[in-house]
Amino acid sequence: MAPQDELTLDRPAAATTTGTLLRVRDLTVAYGHHQVVTGVSFELPRAGSLALIGESGSGKSTIARSLLRLLPEGGRARGVAEFDGQDVLSLPERRFRRLRGRRIGYVPQDPGSSLNPVRTIGAQAREAAALLDEPSAARRHERILETFAQVGLDDPRRVYDSYPHQLSGGMLQRVLIGLAVLPGPELLVADEPTSALDVTIQRRILDLLSRLRADLGIGLLLITHDLAIAAERADSLVVLKDGVVQDAGPTAEVFSSPGSDYTRRLHADVPALNPDRYRRLRDVGAQRLTGSAPKIDVHGVTKTFTVGGRALRAVDDVSFRVGAGTTHALVGESGSGKTTAIRLLLGLERADSGRIEVAGEEVTGGSHAALRSVRRHLQLVYQNPYTSLDPTWKVERLVREPLDRFRVGTRRERADRVREALDAVGLADELRGRKPAALSGGQRQRVAIARALVLRPDVIVLDEPTSALDVTVQAGIVEVLLSLQAELGLTYVFVSHDLALVRQLAHTVSVMRQGRIVESGPVESIFDSPREPYTRALIDSIPAGAQELS
Template sequence: MTTELLRVADLSVRYGRQQVVHQVGFGLAAGKALALIGESGSGKSTIAKAVLGLLPGHARATGRIELNGTELLALPERHFRQLRGRTIGFVPQDPQNALNPVRSIGSQAHEAARLLGPGDSAAERQAILDIFARVGLAEPERIYRAYPHELSGGMLQRVLIGLAVLPRPALIVADEPTSALDVTIQKHILDLLDDLRGSLGLGLLLITHDLAIAAERAEDVVVLKDGAVQEAGTSSAIFRAPRSAYARQLQADVPALNPDRFRITGQTADAGVTAIRFRSVSRTFHADGRAIRAVDDVSFEVAAGSTHALVGESGSGKTTLARLLLGLDSPDAGAIEVDGQPVQGRSREALRALRRDLQLVYQNPFTSLDPTWTVRGIIREPLDRYGIGTRREREERLHEALTAVGLAESLLDRRPGKLSGGQRQRVAIARALVLQPKILVLDEPTSALDVTVQAGIVEVLCDLQRRLGLTYLFVSHDLALVRQFADTVTVLRHGRVVEQGPVEGVFLRPAEAYSRALLSAVPRPIPDTVPAAECSPASV
């Protein structure tokens, strides 16, 4: 019989007059995983903060939270401080911001090691090196000496997991621990958490908006919306037969479950016209006396009106290729053409003219918009910069772009801070559209968004492509979304092309081992919920 580790009963949380969590309840057994899922604003992180005793001072929580029978909500802070780290571990979402950038990894790790009890520095250091090896860091000594900026996102996340489990807590709270990671690194991190659960008997409270991850990695799921439980039960039961309308909507929006949702073959693509052409393009950077080949002899073509995806792990060359296309960097060798015209070798004015037809939608809608500008000013800025039309004509174009992305005119005088993540990304798309370009470069345009908001953005992009004949270069590490959205794909590794071709062919019949490894790392839903062909190791 499994022992109940965590019990939450009738938990309600209020910030001032606004109630954000409504009588939530669930239980978690030792050695098991429970996932809290829902979109932004659903109350997931507030519940996690309540469990960790980290609610802000103006918050008021009622109900009960028991950990191994100890009631936490009424616990004085001086007593709760003894539990954090020792009994309750925390893995935050963003590893870049969770560690002090001016201190070495080792110096920060000693803070966690001291929670083990009295011990000398040498014993602490050895415990740190041992846990770094345990979480799969190949060079523990180098990691110990390194600073955060010297490590990749995946390595930093392993460091954080190591520091969380080092004091041997009974419970780990993991807040979106893989949302910013490539699919293969994501799989390694999730495998690591599973292994630690099994070997150390940890309970895992997993905060995520990814239903596929919840179904694959947690025994139980609690579905939240607007701070209230919509549905709760075993992940297999909820995934196979969701009872609530909201859970069914979440399921419908999971790309891995609906690979053909946005696919309308051949409606806009013009196979006879090449919008983008890369021919034997290479780019080398130099750092610390070393030559780094970021792009190595890459060639591909994109038909007008189609979507071409660049996929691969961090460091594969995806972003460098996008920067080269936009003229933000120049290749060492090879040629890049847009509508048959070369990108490199242009004067500053000629390159500026080219960019009217070549616009970029950035990855993060929370940082790509000036927080001091209104929506009106953000969308109109490109028209003002290029001096297009009269004031009245610019206003008309602004309203056309706003309508095209499905935003209400009532938002025009708001600033980004008053918009949701989905609304911000629609503003970013409208800003890119207002110049009426032919090509959009989409750099991870939905990676910072919840799955339902992501589906809405993809619907907007597909509709715009059908109506306006736009060509998309889509940079992404979300292979399930690539399967839904792209027509053709180039798989990159260490700056070189591994394989490329139509999405259907590459995803269902990958020719290269690396492509198969990428595809097998994608979280897959429970096998009997989708057609067998979609659940084979070579598919998403």
């Protein structure tokens, strides 16, 4: 049996697996006069699991920080939050410090910003091990390695000696879970622990958390915006909106009889639960699949990089075609070659061999002038709306910049084109004078799409365009994209690790692994009858438990 298959971490002698572990009553949180959480109550039994669900700003992370006594300056929590019979809100900080980390563990959302980049994993693990009642440094080191093995890290000694940048996102998330469970807590608070991970890694992390619950009797408070994950992994749910509980109860009951319109809307917005939601809009593009010449033709493309003196083939004999007015998805885990393939398509990298054509024009091997001509008809929407827009520019200038660069039209014509583009993505004219900081995440991504549309391109490349957005905001963006495609005949190349979203949006798909395309074809046939074990593993990783409940 592998170490990670049998978890044997020491537990506090007083810990039991029955009764109530956490009881929250009438929790209210305010920053000054601004109340962000109002009258929230719930209970979590020992070794049980409860999910706090809601969009950004719903108050779910604020509740977690209140329980951990980590509210920022100016934040004040009132009410009762009993952990093992002790009200953690009223305990003196000196006494609560004995609970935080030891008996109440915390897994933050972003491992990239939660670990110190200039210190080794081992150095940071030693801080967590200092919470153990273990005087021997050698034994603490041994416990760290044991825990790393138990959370599924295959080479604990290498991980221990590594810096964060030397490990993948999935490995870093396992490190954070390992550091949280090392002292043997009774409660684990996991704040969006899988939001930035590939679907297969996401499933492994969720399986790990489930196994920790079963084998160690740890209670799990899961914070997520993904209703499908919550339904599959939590015994009970608390649905929040603007800091107020909209629905609460056992998972099956909340799904079968939602008590609020908000919960019903959340359910409708989850791709895994509603694969055919946009079928009418998709059918417009599907009708173009037969009989039309390809808008994009990628044939036999190869790209090799030299890393540390070794040749790494990032893209290996990749070929795919995209019909005009349709959506083609590239899917695969991190490192599969998706991003490199897109950079080659955009002319940001030069292929070693092969041919790429967009609307009959050669991308590979062309002159700078020829490539500039292609790029006018080939636009990109980046993954993160929070970093892809210049924070010092107003919306109007951000959207107009491509027109300025290509010297399109007069000043008045450019202003008209900007208004048309903003109107096409559903943004009010009054937002033209705002800077990105004054916009929501969904509004920022709509600005990015408007910026891509303003040149009236034939092809738009969408690089994980909704991965940083809540599911409800994501649903609005997807509807905008498909409506524009139906109306304007746009061609999309969609890069994503979210296979449930791919099924909703795309007409055809190519599955990439280690630089090669292992399977390609219509979305329905790939998802319903995958030929390759790798494709089946990807599809099986889509949360499915919620479908059985709905």
